[in-house]
Amino acid sequence: MEFSKYVFDKRFSPEKNLISVSGALVSLHCHHFNCGLLKAIEELKGIDGLTLFVKTTEEVYRHFFSDYLKQHPELTTPADKLQAASEMYYAFGFGKLNLSNLNEQGGTAKATSSYYVTAWLAKYGRRHTPVCYFTCGFIAGVLESVFTKPIGSYKVKETKCLITGSDFCEFEVKAI
Amino acid sequence: MAIDVKKIISVYSIGELPRDNKGIIGVFGIYAAYNYNEFYYRIVSKTLTQASKEEAEKVENQLYQAVLDCAYYTFHGARTSMLWREIVEPMVETPEDEVHALVAFTNVFGIGYLEVVELVPGEKLVTRVYNAYDPGRYLEEYGPQPHGRCYMFRACTASYMDLVYGPPFPNGMGTFKCKEVKCRSMGDKYCEFVATKNQDE
Numbered sequence: 384m385e386f387s388k389y390v391f392d393k394r395f396s397p398e399k400n401l402i403s404v405s406g407a408l409v410s411l412h413c414h415h416f417n418c419g420l421l422k423a424i425e426e427l428k429g430i431d432g433l434t435l436f437v438k439t440t441e442e443v444y445r446h447f448f449s450d451y452l453k454q455h456p457e458l459t460t461p462a463d464k465l466q467a468a469s470e471m472y473y474a475f476g477f478g479k480l481n482l483s484n485l486n487e488q489g490g491t492a493k494a495t496s497s498y499y500v501t502a503w504l505a506k507y508g509r510r511h512t513p514v515c516y517f518t519c520g521f522i523a524g525v526l527e528s529v530f531t532k533p534i535g536s537y538k539v540k541e542t543k544c545l546i547t548g549s550d551f552c553e554f555e556v557k558a559i
Numbered sequence: 560m561a562i563d564v565k566k567i568i569s570v571y572s573i574g575e576l577p578r579d580n581k582g583i584i585g586v587f588g589i590y591a592a593y594n595y596n597e598f599y600y601r602i603v604s605k606t607l608t609q610a611s612k613e614e615a616e617k618v619e620n621q622l623y624q625a626v627l628d629c630a631y632y633t634f635h636g637a638r639t640s641m642l643w644r645e646i647v648e649p650m651v652e653t654p655e656d657e658v659h660a661l662v663a664f665t666n667v668f669g670i671g672y673l674e675v676v677e678l679v680p681g682e683k684l685v686t687r688v689y690n691a692y693d694p695g696r697y698l699e700e701y702g703p704q705p706h707g708r709c710y711m712f713r714a715c716t717a718s719y720m721d722l723v724y725g726p727p728f729p730n731g732m733g734t735f736k737c738k739e740v741k742c743r744s745m746g747d748k749y750c751e752f753v754a755t756k757n758q759d760e
Contacts, residue, residue, distance in 0.1 A: 402668075410594070413591050414590040415629035415632060419622065419626075427610060429614055439602050476592035501583050
């Protein structure tokens, strides 16, 4: 993957143990924690934990990807912005996600590798339901940033997942 | 030889992390990814505030266990790596040195700067962090909290003791337990963690 065009300015402060990417604080976490967190939320009783997980991811990426776009006015077309989102996803370590078939109305996104699939397999083994809830929220959040729409403007459903035996993960995206 | 904290942080914080051909970061026997600190804060705080008291307690225990797994395996992976043998091991003369080295190593992940306040060999470890992300956000959004919110540092502090003074890997996890005795989310100036032997073990 070519990174020359899109800049994710990562800085580390050794005196404070803080990492920022394009000015926003990030941290590095392993599959034991990331999958443990998802599992705890998936098993919640009394509230819909997975919806909360997806919506929160959407809110966070709606916010931070909008900030990123403000810092990069050279990204003018939706195609460029979506490619930047794909490369941010890769740079963070979440895998390879193709957003090029999406537009303001939605469409289909495809991932040929997925952190959550690899991580879940390593931690808990195979499962028979999709696991890429993070990616669903990510896609909704970045689309809302790209097309300047409010939270809740897109519904994203993972229709195929590597963890259930598909050759790739597929996400159906609809504007609401 | 004393542990050169600055050197450990410098060595482990430079360069890009290795990835497989799918772009997944794999290092020290774990799969890692970056995410916004705000992501973790929001997911966990919303869960804890929306769930019933019983469910919230269960989630906090699950998160502590998830980080304990994370820390125990990640730190063990690090201390058995070639880089550790080359750079860190020559500084380590005692088990206490190893605790200090592991705490230093923790200070490259972007979660706030952790320091050792007190170490009683084989018995007790007290650590402190002034700039953890979550407690400030809890205070800002929900006001003073009834108990500490730093499950991440709590589990890390227990894991150092588990690895250094517990039974040999992989049988030492849970040998120590850890309490957060001060937290900025409760109005304290810093967050402080005390790990002692787990009497249930």
